[in-house]
Amino acid sequence: xxxxxxxxxxxxxxxxxxxxxxxxxxxxxxxxxxxxxxxxxxxxxxxxxxxxxxxxxxxxxxxxxxxxxxxxxxxxxxxxxxxxxxxxxxxxxxxxxxxxxxxxxxxxxxxxxxxxxxxxxxxxxxxxxxxxxxxxxxxxxxxxxxxxxxxxxxxxxxxxxxxxxxxxxxxxxxxxxxxxxxxxxxxxxxxxxxxxxxxxxxxxxxxxxxxxxxxxxxxxxxxxxxxxxxxxxxxxxxxxxxxxxxxxxxxxxxxxxxxxxxxxxxxxxxxxxxxxxxxxxxxxxxxxxxxx
Amino acid sequence: xxxxxxxxxxxxxxxxxxxxxxxxxxxxxxxxxxxxxxxxxxxxxxxxxxxxxxxxxxxxxxxxxxxxxxxxxxxxxxxxxxxxxxxxxxxxxxxxxxxxxxxxxxxxxxxxxxxxxxxxxxxxxxxxxxxxxxxxxxxxxxxxxxxxxxxxxxxxxxxxxxxxxxxxxxxxxxxxxxxxxxxxxxxxxxxxxxxxxxxxxxxxxxxxxxxxxxxxxxxxxxxxxxxxxxxxxxxxxxxxxxxxxxxxxxxxxxxxxxxxxxxxxxxxxxxxxxxxxxxxxxxxxxxxxxxxxxxxxxxxxxxxxxxxxxxxxxxxxxxxxx
Amino acid sequence: xxxxxxxxxxxxxxxxxxxxxxxxxxxxxxxxxxxxxxxxxxxxxxxxxxxxxxxxxxxxxxxxxxxxxxxxxxxxxxxxxxxxxxxxxxxxxxxxxxxxxxxxxxxxxxxxxxxxxxxxxxxxxxxxxxxxxxxxxxxxxxxxxxxxxxxxxxxxxxxxxxxxxxxxxxxxxxxxxxxxxxxxxxxxxxxxxxxxxxxxxxxxxxxxxxxxxxxxxxxxxxxxxxxxxxxxxxxxxxxxxxxxxx
Numbered sequence: 001x002x003x004x005x006x007x008x009x010x011x012x013x014x015x016x017x018x019x020x021x022x023x024x025x026x027x028x029x030x031x032x033x034x035x036x037x038x039x040x041x042x043x044x045x046x047x048x049x050x051x052x053x054x055x056x057x058x059x060x061x062x063x064x065x066x067x068x069x070x071x072x073x074x075x076x077x078x079x080x081x082x083x084x085x086x087x088x089x090x091x092x093x094x095x096x097x098x099x100x101x102x103x104x105x106x107x108x109x110x111x112x113x114x115x116x117x118x119x120x121x122x123x124x125x126x127x128x129x130x131x132x133x134x135x136x137x138x139x140x141x142x143x144x145x146x147x148x149x150x151x152x153x154x155x156x157x158x159x160x161x162x163x164x165x166x167x168x169x170x171x172x173x174x175x176x177x178x179x180x181x182x183x184x185x186x187x188x189x190x191x192x193x194x195x196x197x198x199x200x201x202x203x204x205x206x207x208x209x210x211x212x213x214x215x216x217x218x219x220x221x222x223x224x225x226x227x228x229x230x231x232x233x234x235x236x237x238x239x240x241x242x243x244x245x246x247x248x249x250x251x252x253x254x255x256x257x258x259x260x261x262x263x264x265x266x267x268x269x270x271x272x273x274x275x276x277x278x279x280x281x282x283x284x285x286x287x288x289x290x291x292x
Numbered sequence: 293x294x295x296x297x298x299x300x301x302x303x304x305x306x307x308x309x310x311x312x313x314x315x316x317x318x319x320x321x322x323x324x325x326x327x328x329x330x331x332x333x334x335x336x337x338x339x340x341x342x343x344x345x346x347x348x349x350x351x352x353x354x355x356x357x358x359x360x361x362x363x364x365x366x367x368x369x370x371x372x373x374x375x376x377x378x379x380x381x382x383x384x385x386x387x388x389x390x391x392x393x394x395x396x397x398x399x400x401x402x403x404x405x406x407x408x409x410x411x412x413x414x415x416x417x418x419x420x421x422x423x424x425x426x427x428x429x430x431x432x433x434x435x436x437x438x439x440x441x442x443x444x445x446x447x448x449x450x451x452x453x454x455x456x457x458x459x460x461x462x463x464x465x466x467x468x469x470x471x472x473x474x475x476x477x478x479x480x481x482x483x484x485x486x487x488x489x490x491x492x493x494x495x496x497x498x499x500x501x502x503x504x505x506x507x508x509x510x511x512x513x514x515x516x517x518x519x520x521x522x523x524x525x526x527x528x529x530x531x532x533x534x535x536x537x538x539x540x541x542x543x544x545x546x547x548x549x550x551x552x553x554x555x556x557x558x559x560x561x562x563x564x565x566x567x568x569x570x571x572x573x574x575x576x577x578x579x580x581x582x583x584x585x586x587x588x589x590x591x592x593x594x595x596x597x598x599x600x601x602x603x604x605x606x607x608x609x610x611x612x613x614x
Numbered sequence: 615x616x617x618x619x620x621x622x623x624x625x626x627x628x629x630x631x632x633x634x635x636x637x638x639x640x641x642x643x644x645x646x647x648x649x650x651x652x653x654x655x656x657x658x659x660x661x662x663x664x665x666x667x668x669x670x671x672x673x674x675x676x677x678x679x680x681x682x683x684x685x686x687x688x689x690x691x692x693x694x695x696x697x698x699x700x701x702x703x704x705x706x707x708x709x710x711x712x713x714x715x716x717x718x719x720x721x722x723x724x725x726x727x728x729x730x731x732x733x734x735x736x737x738x739x740x741x742x743x744x745x746x747x748x749x750x751x752x753x754x755x756x757x758x759x760x761x762x763x764x765x766x767x768x769x770x771x772x773x774x775x776x777x778x779x780x781x782x783x784x785x786x787x788x789x790x791x792x793x794x795x796x797x798x799x800x801x802x803x804x805x806x807x808x809x810x811x812x813x814x815x816x817x818x819x820x821x822x823x824x825x826x827x828x829x830x831x832x833x834x835x836x837x838x839x840x841x842x843x844x845x846x847x848x849x850x851x852x853x854x855x856x857x858x859x860x
Contacts, residue, residue, distance in 0.1 A: 040405040092592035097404050098349060102545070102591045105351070109538060110584035116577035220577075224534070228416055231409055264424070273417035280410045281400045475716045475725070482713045485702035492662075492696070494688035494717030494765055 011140040012258040018146045020253025021153035022211050026226055027233035027245040028160060029204030035240025036177040036197040039089075039097070042104040044230055045223030046111035047202055051077055051209025052218040053119060059126050059213075066126070066210045067148055073206040081202025086195040108223070115220035123217045131214060145214035156207050157246055160200070164242065173197055177240065229256070232276040238285060310458055314451045323450045329563045330457035331518065335536070336543035336555030337464035338511035343541060344549035345471060346504045347484025348403070352411030353540045355393075355418050356386040356512025357519070358531030364517040365434045365526055366427060368444075375445040379517040386513025387506040394505035398498055403487075412534070419532030433527025436520060445521045453522050460514060461556070467507070468552040480504055481550070542583055546590050548597030557598050562586070615640045615769055615800050616661075616692070621670035623653075623660045630656045632824040634670070638769065643791070643801045645811045645832070648821035649845055654804045655697055657821065658771055662694040663687045674769065688717060691768035695761075695775060697804075699754040701746035707733065708742040710757055714764030729764055735797075736760040736790055751778045756787070763794060770794070772803040776810050788813050808836075820844065 026048060033041050054073050058064040064072070089103055134141040164170040175183040176193045184190050216222070233252050237244025252272065259271040317323050335357065343349050363385040364378030373381070397410050422428045440448040447453050471477035479500050482490040491497050520526045539562075540555075547558025562583060569579040594601055616638040623631040631653045638644045646654050659665040661672045663684030672680045679687050684694075693714075702710050711729035712722075719725050733739050736756045741749065749757060755775050762770055772791075776784050788810050795801055805811050811818060812832045820828040820835055822844040828835050835841055843850050 040409065092588065099591050099595070101349065101405050101408060102541075103588050105538070106584045106587035106591070108584075109587070110581050113577035113580040113584065117575050117581065121576075228413060231413075235409075269420045270417060270424070273413045273420065276413045277396075277410060277417065280402060280406060280413075281396055284400070284402070284406065473722060475720050475722065478709070478713055478716055478725075481705065482702055485704060486700045488664075489696070489700035489702065489761075490713065491683070491685050492664075492688060492694060492700075493714045493761060494685050494693075495713070496683075496685050 007139075008261050009258055012261045013254050014137070014140055014142065015146075016254030016257030017250055018142070018150045018215075018253070019257065020250035021150045021157070022208050022249075023226075023229055023233055023253050024246045024249025025153045025156060025204050025208040025211070026230045027237070027249050028157060028242060029201035029208075030230050031234045031237065031240055031242065031245045032160075032204070033198055033201040034234065036173055037085075037194050039100045039104070040231075041198075041201070042101065042227075043108040043111060044201075044205070045225070045227030046108040046115075047077070047080070047223070048205045048209055048212075048226055049115060049218065049220065049223035050080075050111055051206045052213050052216075052222060053115060053124075054206075055210040055213045056124055056126060056218055065128065066213050067152065070152070070207050070210045073210050074203045075206075077206025077209075078199040078203035080199075082195045082199035084202075085198035086191070089198075090191060090194060112220050112223060119220065121220060123219045125217045126213060128214055143215070149211035149215060152211055153208070156204070157242075160204070161242060163200075169196070228276065229272055232272050232279070235276060235279050235284065307462070314454055320450050323454055325563060325567065327450060327454045327457045329559045330454075330461040331515065332539060332543055332563065333556040333559035334457065334460040334464045335512060335515045336540045336547070336559055337461075337468055338508045338515070339540040340468065340544045340549065340551075340555050341471065341480075341511070342501075342504045342508045344544055344551070344554065345477060345484065346480040346501060348501060348504070349408050349541070350411040350505075350508070351408040351534070351537055351541070352393075352413070352415035353508065353512060354532055354534065354536040355411070355415040356389055356509040357516040357536055358415075358418060358422070358526075358528075359389050360386045360513030360516025361520040361526045361531050362422065362428055362434070362516070363513065365436060365520045368436060369434060370427070374443040375517055375521050376443045379445060379514055382513040382517045383510040384513070386516070387510035389513075390506040390509025391502060393509075394502040398501045398505075412537075415532050415534070415537065419528045422528040422531060429527070431528065433525060433530070434520075436524040438524060445517065446524075453518075456518060460518065464511065465552060465556070467511075472552060476500070476503070484550070538583075542587055544597075546586060546597055548599030551597070551599040554597055554599045561598065615675055616802065617671070617673040617676075618661055619671045619673075621657065621660060621672065622668050623656055623665060624668050630824050631660060631667075634821070634824075634826050636819050636826065636829070638800060638802045640768075640800050641795070641798075642816045643795050643803070643814050645815040645818045646802065646804045646821060647806070647808075647811060647818060647835075648827075652821040653824040654821050655773055656824075658694055658773055658804060662692060662771055664694075688765055688767075691766075692771065693762040693765050693767040693769075694771035695758040695773055697773040697777065699751075699758045701749070701754055701757055703747040704745065706743050706745050707738055707749070707757055707760075710746050711738075711760045711764045714761040717765045728766075729760075732760050732764045735793060736763065737786065752780075752783045755779065756790075759787075759790070763799070767799060769800045769802060772801065772805075774804050774806060776805060776807045779807075784810055812836075 030041060030044050033039065051073055054076065055066045055069045058069045058072060059066055089100060092103055128145065130144045132143070134143045135147060164173065172183070172188050172193055173196070175188060176190055180190060229252060233245060233248035236251065237248030255271050255275065263270070313326065314323060317326070338356070339350065339353050360382035364375050364382040367373035367378040367381055368375055393411065393414050397407055402410055423431050428434065438446070440446045445456065447456070471480070479490065479495045482493070482495060483497050483500060487497055516531070543558035543562055544555045545558070546561055547556065548554030565582055565586070566579040569582055590597060618634060618636045621631055621634045634657060646657070648654055656665065660667045663679070663682055663686070667680060671678060674690055674692055677690070679690060679692070682690070702713065708726070708729055711732055712725045715725040715728040715732070730742070733742055736759055738753065738756055738760060741753060746757065755778070759772065759775055776787060779787065784807060791801060791814060815832050818829065818832045818835045819826055820841050827844055828838045828841045
């Protein structure tokens with residue numbers, strides 16, 4: 001009995017890695033937003049859900065393959081994020097931590113229930129021509145979409161890393177993250193950088209949404225599922241750390257997958273919440289993070 | 293809050309009105325709406341103790357409700373304990389959960405968003421556990437037998453539950469009123485305003501915050517028993533989903549955080565909005581969309597809620613008269 | 615009353631306070647001066663439970679308070695004020711002071727009476743119902759003082775209570791502080807305003823770069839060449855001495 005389960009572990013690990021890359025992408029957006037703006041975006045999960053719906057409708061109505069749709073949904077996510085921050089959150093919150101908390105909560109309620117009203121509560125899935133084709137690894141079948149999602153997520157993470165380290169914009173963002181007032185003093189338009197960062201964070205969700213749709217399902221509550229996961233990853237890897245988000249994504253993905261195998265589907269989810277709670281209690285700065 | 297004669301009179305009048313209401317309202321539906329308004333105001337007040345007075349925002353308040361509901365329900369279905377006793381067990385378990393979560397969170401120094409997040413995680417953890425474990429009925433949930441009687445805290449008419457909810461509401465208002473004139477309340481408010489300064493002035497902030505969350509937990513536990521006895525069914529989503537956590541903070545923020553009547557005012561407003569919305573568009577989720585907008589608007593423009601607005605207007609009037 | 619021995623506090627590689635020994639006897643007013651960045655507030659924070667010292671001992675009336683949390687230290691009779699005032703913003707003056715008063719009593723009316731009495735000592739009776747966030751800087755400093763006083767301390771740690779006050783306000787608060795001492799409270803204060811230091815203190819300690827470089831009466835400390843150099847730079851003492859000769 002135990003050895004049966006044990007033999008599934010390698011499959012669980014690989015599976016976890018696949019999802020882990022996507023989780024990492026979701027977490028990247030969140031950790032970026034926290035690292036620069038120092039706000040916790042409660043609407044992160046809801047926006048992921050919206051991205052998935054967008055990819056869904058692009059597929060259903062215009063027959064656009066979700067992996068192709070990335071080039072549409074990602075910029076759309078950026079625009080949405082930029083706008084919401086610049087003319088919404090930034091303006092309304094007056095900068096207070098508690099206010100932003102509640103405003104993003106309100107936003108997530110609005111988005112989730114709008115989806116419920118307009119798209120109904122039914123779970124939607126899509127099937128692509130290649131959905132059922134898979135790589136045969138012997139002990140595991142890896143469906144094409146899973147692999148494509150994995151690779152694409154890694155590429156986007158890499159692109160993001162390049163953006164942050166190699167471009168002027170990236171430098172400006174990191175400057176603002178480290179020293180808000182100092183950045184302002186050297187002429188950086190801090191509000192704009194905040195909005196851009198928020199936009200990038202949501203753009204990550206756009207891409208992640210496209211990659212999740214073929215291998216998961218979407219309904220108005222899909223966001224909730226990923227919210228705790230994303231927060232756990234960010235806290236595990238350290239708020240504001242890109243490398244941490246990546247590693248955290250993989251760790252969580254594997255934990256969830258292997259945990260689900262050993263403990264059964266629903267108890268496997270316990271692992272995530274538990275990890276989250278334990279980290280917050282014992283090491284809130286995470287593996288790589290700096291301040292709490 | 294020093295009570296003027298006028299205020300005392302108004303409160304007594306309101307109380308009288310509330311007691312007599314069932315005789316004047318013939319519609320069972322309307323009576324039920326009023327009952328749930330009281331219920332939401334009650335559970336909102338529990339959030340108010342920790343969030344409004346002590347300034348610690350919890351996003352996981354539902355966990356006390358759910359734990360209370362399961363406690364009294366399991367005691368009833370598995371051990372035959374009548375809910376009139378079971379409700380005290382529910383209160384105890386709620387307070388115990390509050391102690392646990394509070395100790396773990398506050399001892400680690402979690403504040404602000406981090407505290408909100410960890411309460412969310414605790415609620416989620418409990419939901420998954422309730423879903424996976426046998427004695428809670430797992431995903432199927434628990435069905436309670438219909439057997440009206442005071443010992444069961446079940447009533448065969450809406451009037452019974454109306455008075456049950458009214459009693460809970462009155463207790464919650466009394467707790468808040470006591471808080472406002474007590475040393476404990478002053479300490480909670482000090483913690484909210486400036487925790488470091490409070491600590492410097494001799495307030496054991498850890499102990500106070502834990503007491504506050506225990507009160508919240510105990511109150512939430514009783515709410516759970518009320519709910520399970522009224523609807524005769526609970527399951528993990530009902531018991532631990534975020535919806536109720538949001539509702540309790542929403543009514544308090546809209547009505548006015550850190551005020552005695554804030555949650556009640558907020559509850560009236562939001563339930564009215566709900567009924568209105570349902571009248572025009574009877575789709576699930578519409579009223580929640582409105583709630584989300586209301587939350588954002590209130591936080592942005594009216595952070596002291598409606599009670600705050602009322603007080604501001606009255607102060608302006610006093611200044612103008614003077 | 616207060617005994618500090620060998621107190622050391624590091625922040626990473628930075629030695630903020632280094633092996634400081636000092637004493638404050640009952641009934642004294644002792645001041646702590648030194649250039650900016652000398653470590654004065656860090657020292658205060660380390661002895662009052664806000665920071666954990668890395669080495670050393672702190673005794674209040676013979677009992678060690680070094681590992682106690684600040685609220686416990688307050689209950690033992692030592693209270694500190696903050697350099698940057700920390701009022702309870704939405705509460706009024708009376709309510710603010712009552713928070714301090716509540717540390718000694720459970721009873722609201724007693725706390726209220728004590729608060730009113732303290733407000734009178736500090737000269738804030740006219741401002742009792744003014745909301746804290748509407749107070750001027752000078753008033754906030756008094757509020758800070760009043761709140762701490764309301765806890766009925768044996769030893770009061772005042773951190774730059776005169777910063778930001780004009781000369782008249784300084785004179786007023788000096789009188790208030792003298793009055794507080796006359797009522798039996800020992801005072802240990804950090805100050806930059808020399809006039810106040812000279813007028814108030816029985817003794818002065820001088821801190822520079824985390825180390826104690828001088829102690830004594832304010833007069834003797836002011837003419838100590840080591841102290842002059844700490845403030846004015848290397849060679850300043852000789853310059854001044856030469857200047858005095860010619």
